[in-house]
Amino acid sequence: MQFKDIIGQGAIKQRLITSVNENRVSHAQLFLGPEGAGGLALAVAYAQYLSCEDKQTDDSCGVCSSCRKYQKLMHPDLHFSYPTFGTPKETSLDFIEQWRDAFLTNTYLSLDIWRGYVDSGNKQANINIAECHQIIKKLSFKPFESVYKVLILWLPEFLDKQGNALLKVIEEPQPNTLFLLVAQNQDQILNTILSRTQLIKIPCLNYEDIKGELMNKHHQTEAAASEIAYLSNGNMTEALTMLQHDTKSYHTLFVQWLRLCFGNKGLEILSFVDQMAKMGRENQKNFLRYGTSFIRECTLLRAGAERIVKLPEQEMETAKKMSAVINNAMAQAIITELEKAHYHIERNANPKILFLDVSLQIIKVLNLKTVPAGNHYIPN
Structure with missing residues (x-):
């Protein structure tokens, strides 16, 4: 995932690139934005840029060994954590293939779309204590290939009190270890975790960005693109759903x-x-x-x-x-x-x-x- 593949959000992209070039990379960051704004895609593109072997001034190169692995979400130093819907013993590793398929198919992923990939029915979403222990284990090792080891935690709102088990690894991580949280609702995140992260606020997409994307990449007429962009209210996930x-x-x-x-x-x-x-x-x-x-x-x-x-x-x-x-x-x-x-x-x-x-x-x-x-x- 490169920054150029993400709709709009020019100011956020530039801020992230500048933080890398000026060596001001915080070890724990919270990408906070509404559904369909591109928070998850930005986190992945940011991680790819950090690990790129031939960084450009405005994006990762997209062709080096690291970028090729990132584009398949198969880099050994890239880890994901996300809500699951099964037993307390299930972790994100049990659904990693579905996760890769879901994200690579639609980078503007929502919880409802993810639910469909794991055939969960109406089960409650949760990030359980087994997942927290798995996160700690993943981050206990040094990077294998890149300068940074990155864990992207999607929807930390689903961490209950067991999320406090992560406080030490967030506050005192291994060297060159990054913890990127991608959230939609700040009020539902544990305060103990929130206080230990650097906040990056991601706004809704604007009308023109969504309209242009629908016309250029999804071959919609101007009238159809205008109506969908208007109805989606800055939510690209909703706009893509309407296309179906x-x-x-x-x-x-x-x-x-x-x-x-x-x-x-x-x-x-x-x-x-x-x-x-x-x-x-x-x-x-x-x-x-x-x-x-x-x-x-x-x-x-x-x-x-x-x-x-x-x-x-x-x-x-x-x-x-x-x-x-x-x-x-x-x-x-x-x-x-x-x-x-x-x-x-x-x-x-x-x-x-x-x-x-x-x-x-x-x-x-x-x-x-x-x-x-x-x-x-x-x-x-």
């Missing part, structure tokens, strides 16, 4: 739905509900996610914040018209209904009943100007 499902114009469908509700078109709404029920669960979730984002953009337009609204030109014109008739309280009420519907779709609610109910709630908001208690309706 049928491409639909969620904008056209959503505006049609709002117009039917505004006009209180009973029979046409029933027909629309039947159409939505046949879309499949993932497309239904994406549709609701799009609607939530679109209504939020309308509220930004209403507030005069057009410069930060990320909508294609056609959708922007529709949003401007809608922002003139939907005030903040009405928008909040609609968003609440859409978010509730998304929650229930994830839990396998009957889509016909669900979309009919949401339609009736939106009719009340748009046509009857009725909002739930707490959403104070302001006429202008």
Whole structure:
């Protein structure tokens, strides 16, 4: 994994490269960023750069013996630790082949995607005490080939109190041993571990980076790439998941739905509900996610914040018209209904009943100007 293979994050890449070139490599670092931002990929690319035998000014060479092994995740001085879902005696070594396959297939790995590779069903993810002992054992030896021995611990949030067993090896590691943690939620990490690491905050990917990636490497049209980039909200994992499902114009469908509700078109709404029920669960979730984002953009337009609204030109014109008739309280009420519907779709609610109910709630908001208690309706 080279830095050039990672989408965006130019400032983070430069910071990591500079730390190596200026010999300011901290032995314990925490790559903290939301899902789909590329934290795991950055950690692997950083480790590869550290071990590269012919470092370039902005990346590893990609062709030396060390880089070739890193690109297959088979370097003897590169180790991984990650959540497993089995018995307390299972460790990451039991699933190393699945791990390599999962990461090399999709560097923007999520826990749900990883779960699918190990066929875990609904078992609880965990980094157990056996894994902690395995980590200590891995890091007790000197590097074999490279200057550095590197252990990348993905999702330390799943370390329970047994994670305290790692404190000594984190605080006083063997010479030239690096401990790289890749996390998504700082609040769920043991404070004793958090206090012993150097924090590297990784932001969400921006809209243009995701859009460009989808157009250049996944051959999406500009319209399709724009919609997926908009829906993914900076999460490349989510954007790649959306590519696996049928491409639909969620904008056209959503505006049609709002117009039917505004006009209180009973029979046409029933027909629309039947159409939505046949879309499949993932497309239904994406549709609701799009609607939530679109209504939020309308509220930004209403507030005069057009410069930060990320909508294609056609959708922007529709949003401007809608922002003139939907005030903040009405928008909040609609968003609440859409978010509730998304929650229930994830839990396998009957889509016909669900979309009919949401339609009736939106009719009340748009046509009857009725909002739930707490959403104070302001006429202008």
